Amino acid sequence: MSSRNKILARWDSLWVIRGELSRRTYLLFALFGMLVPLAAWWGLSVSGWMDKVFMPGPMEVVSRAYTWFMDDELSHDIWISTYRVMAGFALSAVLAIPIGLMIGTYRPVQAMLEPLTDFIRYMPAVAFIPLVMLWVGIDESSKIAIIFIGTFFQMVLMVAEDVRRVPITQIEAAQTMGASRGEIVSLVIVPSAKPALLDTLRVTMGWAWTYLVVAELVAANSGLGYSILRAQRFMQTDKIFAGIILIGLIGLTIDQLFRWLHRRNFPWMYKK
Amino acid sequence: MTIKISIQAAHKTFGSGDKAIVALQEVNLEIGSNEFVTFVGASGCGKSTLLRCIGGLETLSSGSIKVDGVDINGPGVDRAMVFQHYSLYPWLTVTENIKFSRKLRAGREDLTSSDVEAASGRADALINLMGLNHVRDAYPNQLSGGMQQRVAIARALLPRPQILLMDEPFGALDAQTREVMHDMILHVSKLEKTTIVFVTHDVEEAIYLGQRVVVMAPRPGRVDSIYQVELPEERNQDMKLDPGFLQQKKAILTRIRETAGMHTDYELLERMTQQAAQQNDMQ
Numbered sequence: 353m354s355s356r357n358k359i360l361a362r363w364d365s366l367w368v369i370r371g372e373l374s375r376r377t378y379l380l381f382a383l384f385g386m387l388v389p390l391a392a393w394w395g396l397s398v399s400g401w402m403d404k405v406f407m408p409g410p411m412e413v414v415s416r417a418y419t420w421f422m423d424d425e426l427s428h429d430i431w432i433s434t435y436r437v438m439a440g441f442a443l444s445a446v447l448a449i450p451i452g453l454m455i456g457t458y459r460p461v462q463a464m465l466e467p468l469t470d471f472i473r474y475m476p477a478v479a480f481i482p483l484v485m486l487w488v489g490i491d492e493s494s495k496i497a498i499i500f501i502g503t504f505f506q507m508v509l510m511v512a513e514d515v516r517r518v519p520i521t522q523i524e525a526a527q528t529m530g531a532s533r534g535e536i537v538s539l540v541i542v543p544s545a546k547p548a549l550l551d552t553l554r555v556t557m558g559w560a561w562t563y564l565v566v567a568e569l570v571a572a573n574s575g576l577g578y579s580i581l582r583a584q585r586f587m588q589t590d591k592i593f594a595g596i597i598l599i600g601l602i603g604l605t606i607d608q609l610f611r612w613l614h615r616r617n618f619p620w621m622y623k624k
Numbered sequence: 625m626t627i628k629i630s631i632q633a634a635h636k637t638f639g640s641g642d643k644a645i646v647a648l649q650e651v652n653l654e655i656g657s658n659e660f661v662t663f664v665g666a667s668g669c670g671k672s673t674l675l676r677c678i679g680g681l682e683t684l685s686s687g688s689i690k691v692d693g694v695d696i697n698g699p700g701v702d703r704a705m706v707f708q709h710y711s712l713y714p715w716l717t718v719t720e721n722i723k724f725s726r727k728l729r730a731g732r733e734d735l736t737s738s739d740v741e742a743a744s745g746r747a748d749a750l751i752n753l754m755g756l757n758h759v760r761d762a763y764p765n766q767l768s769g770g771m772q773q774r775v776a777i778a779r780a781l782l783p784r785p786q787i788l789l790m791d792e793p794f795g796a797l798d799a800q801t802r803e804v805m806h807d808m809i810l811h812v813s814k815l816e817k818t819t820i821v822f823v824t825h826d827v828e829e830a831i832y833l834g835q836r837v838v839v840m841a842p843r844p845g846r847v848d849s850i851y852q853v854e855l856p857e858e859r860n861q862d863m864k865l866d867p868g869f870l871q872q873k874k875a876i877l878t879r880i881r882e883t884a885g886m887h888t889d890y891e892l893l894e895r896m897t898q899q900a901a902q903q904n905d906m907q
């Protein structure tokens with residue numbers, strides 16, 4: 353009886369609002385969260401409720417990924433898609449960071465650019481695709497342009513917001529120490545906003561992958577998104593699954609890379 | 625006593641039209657060299673605004689503020705400021721924070737190489753003075769609130785400012801830490817011969833630290849009255865229980881209450897107590 357109570361009490365203690373979890377328990381729950389959908393998927397595929405053609409099992413998907421790799425240039429698809437994402441994303445970041453920095457720092461720049469950016473941001477990036485294809489054609493630059501359109505305007509606004517979140521007392525303290533405007537930007541605002549900026553890049557990187565797929569679905573003859581589309585034509589649902597999961601895995605890896613960079617570059621945020 | 629800061633007919637209005645707020649009205653005040661002046665008053669009476677105007681972070685709507693007889697023009701290295709919190713740079717270590725002004729052109733300008741060496745010794749001296757030696761390589765968020773404020777004060781003092789402006793610098797600290805900080809800042813004031821303008825809402829703190837206590841009144845923000853503190857030059861914690869100290873504390877508190885236009889409604893409290901008692905009886 354009492355040991356049962358003990359177990360109940362421990363179980364209950366897991367559900368404390370904003371409570372703590374030991375690393376082991378955390379991993380246990382995380383594993384559980386991953387395995388349940390996988391098991392459900394597997395169960396569904398072997399149950400026979402759904403036609404194998406529409407719902408391939410995990411094993412079929414893995415073996416399809418393998419043949420894709422061996423005979424079908426999977427590594428080229430991964431490489432070309434990653435290249436497009438990186439190019440579009442880098443172009444966005446290189447322009448959005450300085451522009452956002454200016455918007456968040458100087459009111460006239462904000463007045464000039466923020467309402468405009470806000471407006472453009474609500475135009476669906478996907479609807480620009482026909483225009484991009486007319487203007488840029490269908491070579492690599494069109495894919496990069498679509499990723500750019502999809503991420504740039506959001507990124508500008510998020511960077512501006514990151515910059516505005518720099519506490520005013522940090523800026524005023526520098527002013528009372530005699531800092532010039534340029535010094536305030538380079539020695540206070542930029543280093544203070546850096547961690548938030550890296551997080552913004554991490555989040556927009558996710559969107560860049562979304563727009564990559566959009567771009568490749570309509571205007572490409574290589575890449576992961578393109579392969580997914582072509583697989584549909586040949587009813588290769590296992591390849592569609594493999595493509596989607598691969599993009600997810602690449603995204604997850606890049607996300608973890610960003611988090612690692614964050615911990616490495618801003619150790620002061622992780623020391624307590 | 626030579627005059628360090630001279631404030632003449634200072635007015636400050638925020639906003640315009642119906643929404644205009646008069647934060648400072650006709651403030652006239654002279655603060656002496658190496659004087660320690662404290663400002664108290666109900667919230668919204670313009671204490672911070674006045675301090676920020678002296679610091680050059682705000683400009684007056686009319687009137688003038690002179691330092692050594694010269695009109696101030698924006699912030700300057702002669703006037704350092706310590707804020708209540710969040711002013712340290714979390715990405716820099718304690719030592720780097722303290723040396724921050726040395727990275728600025730204004731802080732390097734007329735420095736010869738021997739000055740630079742002296743300045744490096746200065747940082748060490750301040751770290752020792754503030755008792756920060758054991759945390760010199762720590763980051764601000766690893767420190768307690770009291771330690772953080774020590775860093776902020778050391779950073780402000782590094783370029784040897786003639787004036788130190790402090791806006792409720794100990795407002796977020798617990799009572800014991802605050803006492804330690806009081807004696808520390810008095811020590812600094814003697815050692816560095818800095819003129820200190822200190823804003824607080826704690827009357828005891830104002831008397832204990834100040835040579836004069838300026839009481840400000842709200843709506844419109846103005847100087848209401850000035851109290852000369854009659855404590856000996858050398859202060860110690862026991863003085864807070866001296867009859868003279870308590871008397872002055874009472875006088876100032878009463879004055880602030882009168883100017884604030886806020887008071888406890890004893891009649892209402894009495895009525896509420898009676899009602900509660902009646903309800904208890906009925907049950």
Ligand SMILES: Nc1ncnc2c1ncn2[C@@H]1O[C@H](COP(=O)(O)OP(=O)(O)O)[C@@H](O)[C@H]1O
Binds near residue numbers: 638665666
């Ligand atoms: N930047 C500002 N814009 C508009 N009103 C302000 C600003 N700063 C202060 N005020 C107003 O001026 C008055 C004085 O404020 P403040 O100097 O902060 O008072 P205190 O520090 O004594 O509490 C208050 O009514 C406050 O609302």
Ligand SMILES: [Mg+2]
Binds near residue numbers: 672
């Ligand atoms: Mg204030």
